[in-house]
Amino acid sequence: MLVGSSVRRVAVLGGSRIPFARAHGAYAGVGNAEMMVAALRGVVDRYALQGQRLGEVAAGAVMKHSKDFNLVRECVLSTGLDPHTPGLDLQRACGTSLEAAIGVGNKIALGQIDVGIAGGVDTISDTPVVYPRAYQQLLLQSYRGRSFWERTKPFLGIRAQHFKPIFPGAVEPRTGLSMGESCELMARHWKIPREAQDQLAYASHANAAKAWKDGFNADLVQPFSGLATDNNIRADTTPERLAKLRPSFDPTSGQGTLTAGNSTPLTDGASAVLLASEDWARSRQLPVQAWLTYGKAWAVDFVGGRDGLLMAPAYAVPAMLDDAGLALQDFDYYEIHEAFAAQVLCTLKAWESEEFCRERLGRRAPLGSIDRAKLNVKGSSVAYGHPFAATGTRIVATLAKLLANDANAKRGLISICTAGGMGVTAILEKA
DSSP, X not given: OOOSSSOOOEEEEEEEEOOOEETTSTTTTOOHHHHHHHHHHHHHHHTTOTTOOOSEEEEOOSSOOGGGTTHHHHXXXXXXXXXXXXXXXXXXXBTHHHHHHHHHHHHHHTTSOSEEEEEEEEOSXXXXXXXXXXHHHHHHHHHHOSSHHHHHGGGGGOOGGGGOOBOOOXXXXXXXXXXXHHHHHHHHHTTOXXXXXXHHHHHHHHHXXXXXXXXXXXXXXXXXXXXXXXXXXXXTOOHHHHHTSOBSSOOSSSOOOOBXXXXXXXXXXXXXXXXXXXXXXXXXXXXXXXXXXXXXXXXXXXXXXXXXXXXXHHHHHHHHHHHHTOOTTOOSEEEEOOSBHHHHHHHHHHHHOHHHHHHTTOOSSOOOOOOGGGBSTTOOHHHHOOOGGGHHHHHHHHHHHHHHHOTTOOEEEEEEEEGGGEEEEEEEEEO
């Protein structure tokens, strides 16, 4: 619903995050709430928002305890923002925080709010551990009992297997395959060689290490829980070292190509970005780093086998380009989330494929190739790690700063694949 007479531009003012940490390490003793509060406070402190009421704080987590049903609102109450600031929980797997940014941006564009924060958080170190449903049913049957006997009788049915814990996993319910196993199938279909995957992984680590060395991340990352920098980056890795690693998801067939080195590690972390209308930013003399101009979500039929699990961005980006009237080559930076190096390479190969673009996208010609020198120039998820819901706003903050620092740049593209065969994409333009 439009408030006012015209759609407004959506400004990206900047972001803040905590260092991303390998699971079961630096953040083993903290959970989603503590990490999300730290990332939000980073934004609040950086932009002097203490005591101010924002129109929205939208964020989410993929791995979340049932007690965190109102996670974002509870976090807002610990940030120093005016307690009248509403909080919204949402979740679109690995695209959660980018989806949050698009949602907050839409409200700003429509005049419903003037300013908001988007973000995401995830922990592998503090995931919910549950017990079999049969045990749950016994407990609920006891709870519903009216007499002492009715409350006691269900416990006579308890068996040893009821106490075997069920740990969460990244397995698709419809296929029974993990994300890595699914991406192995994609790599095989698109004929992505191991060497190309390792080379992309090496570039990710090298670029991320250089970004830290050059100070690029200094104002984007706030120390947290004894950690000052991302602890997954391997500045000393080489393609030769990566080549020695064994396949992780298909170790026996001799065809496996995805390894611990060219895949994202399980990671804990949180990130957030501040979005506003142009007038709100100007009234507070805050420089605009970039404009959030387009966004798109898509899904593919991976269950029926028509497409690979992580191929939705191959569809979302062309549709978004049509919305914007742009070609794939009209970008100065490409921020493509590296769930696996193979996933990035499958997507790029699909855009170069005349057959795919004709039969799947209905286009007369392929989208073409991109300049690889413009891809993930400050590193991406293989190096930094991937706290599922936090990756999107990490990328938004990174790309906005890249555009702001580059006098010759015009725009950048964001592409994120997600579980469930979905993808979320966006375009940022230089302010």
